[in-house]
Amino acid sequence: MEMQIxxxxxxxxxxxxxxxxxxxxxxxxxxNFMAFCANRQVLDVRRIDRVLVxxxxxxxxxxxxxxxxxxRHMAALKVFCRFLLDEGLLARDPTTNLESPGSGKKLPGVLDxxxxxxxxxxxxIGNPAGLRDKAMLELMYATGMRVSELISLNVEHVDLESGYxxxxxxxxxxxxxxxxxxxxKYLLEYLSRGRAKITANRTENALFLNMRGKRLSRQGFWKIIKKHARKAGIKEITPHTLRHSFATHLLENGADLRSVQEMLGHADITTTQIYTHLTDTRLREAFNKSHPRALKRVDG
Structure with missing residues (x-):
C-alpha cells in the first residue's frame, strides 16, 4: 500500500x-488511511473494499x-481508488456512489x-468601459471560466472566427x-470599438483592460460585477456566480456531466457533481411549488 500511494x-x-x-x-x-488499514492488518491495496472504507x-x-x-478524506480516497481501478489493482471502485457521513457540502450560489x-x-455599450463590461460578463457566462482565467486571457487566446x-x-x-x-458578437464589438480606445500601450496583449490601459485585476473584475449586480437589484453575488450559473443552467437544460466537467476544467468529476445536487434541489423546489398535489396534506 505504501508503494502504491x-x-x-x-x-x-x-x-x-x-x-x-x-x-x-x-x-x-x-x-492516515494507511495507518487505519495497518491496524486491521490490511497491507495490500487489493483488499480495499466498501466495508473498509x-x-x-x-x-x-x-x-x-x-x-x-x-x-476531504473521502475525496482523497475516491481519487485514489479510481487510480487503483485504472491500474487494474481493484476489480471495482469501493467508493462509487458513496457519500461521506455528514459531508454537508456547501452548494454554490447561482442566479436563475x-x-x-x-x-x-x-x-x-455606448462607451469603451461599458463595451468591455458587456463582453467580459457575456464571455464568463458563455464559458464558465474562473475569474483568474478570464483576466489572464490575451487577445490571441480568442479565435472568434472558429468560435473558441x-x-x-x-x-x-x-x-x-x-x-x-x-x-x-459583443467580443467583436469590444475589440473593434472599445479596446483600442482604452489601451495606453500598443504592445499590451491583455484582452480585458482597466481604464489605465493595463490588464484588469481580480479586484477590478469584482468591483465591476458588484456594480452591475447592484443596478440589477441582485444582492448576493460572488466573482464566480456566473461560473456556477453557467454549470447549473447547462445541466438543467440536458448537458451531460462529462462535457460540463471538461468546460469547467475540473480534474475530478466529483467536483462537478456538486452541480447535480444543486439542480436536484432546484427541481424539487420547482416541483413542490408547481405540482397541485406535491405538498397536499394527507390525513390518516
Whole structure:
C-alpha cells in the first residue's frame, strides 16, 4: 500500500500537474488511511473494499473530525481508488456512489436564467468601459471560466472566427471552450470599438483592460460585477456566480456531466457533481411549488 500511494502521489504531481500543497494534502490523508488499514492488518491495496472504507469514515466521525475534514478524506480516497481501478489493482471502485457521513457540502450560489439576463443587460455599450463590461460578463457566462482565467486571457487566446477561446486553468492545464453567438458578437464589438480606445500601450496583449490601459485585476473584475449586480437589484453575488450559473443552467437544460466537467476544467468529476445536487434541489423546489398535489396534506 505504501508503494502504491507513492506512485499515486507521483502521478498527481507529474501527470496531472497538481500543485505541491494539493499533493501534500492527499499524502497526509492517505497516510492516515494507511495507518487505519495497518491496524486491521490490511497491507495490500487489493483488499480495499466498501466495508473498509465505510469503517474508516465512521472511525473519523467517532474521533470527532468535522464534516468538512471527513469530506476531504473521502475525496482523497475516491481519487485514489479510481487510480487503483485504472491500474487494474481493484476489480471495482469501493467508493462509487458513496457519500461521506455528514459531508454537508456547501452548494454554490447561482442566479436563475432571468436574473442572468437582467445582470447582462446592465452594461451600457455606448462607451469603451461599458463595451468591455458587456463582453467580459457575456464571455464568463458563455464559458464558465474562473475569474483568474478570464483576466489572464490575451487577445490571441480568442479565435472568434472558429468560435473558441483558449484558457489556462489550474495546474497550467490548457483547455478550449466554445463561445456562443451572443458572447462572440459583443467580443467583436469590444475589440473593434472599445479596446483600442482604452489601451495606453500598443504592445499590451491583455484582452480585458482597466481604464489605465493595463490588464484588469481580480479586484477590478469584482468591483465591476458588484456594480452591475447592484443596478440589477441582485444582492448576493460572488466573482464566480456566473461560473456556477453557467454549470447549473447547462445541466438543467440536458448537458451531460462529462462535457460540463471538461468546460469547467475540473480534474475530478466529483467536483462537478456538486452541480447535480444543486439542480436536484432546484427541481424539487420547482416541483413542490408547481405540482397541485406535491405538498397536499394527507390525513390518516
Amino acid at each position: 507513492a506512485i499515486f502521489l507521483d502521478y498527481l504531481a507529474v501527470e496531472r500537474g497538481l500543485a505541491k500543497n494539493t499533493v501534500e494534502s492527499y499524502q497526509f490523508d492517505l497516510k 465505510l469503517n474508516y469514515l465512521l472511525e473519523l466521525k467517532k474521533l470527532g473530525r468535522s464534516p468538512a475534514t471527513i469530506a 436564467q432571468s436574473e442572468v439576463e437582467l445582470l447582462l443587460e446592465q452594461p451600457r 477561446v483558449r484558457c489556462t486553468g489550474k495546474g497550467s492545464k490548457e483547455r478550449i471552450i466554445p463561445v456562443g453567438s451572443i458572447a462572440k
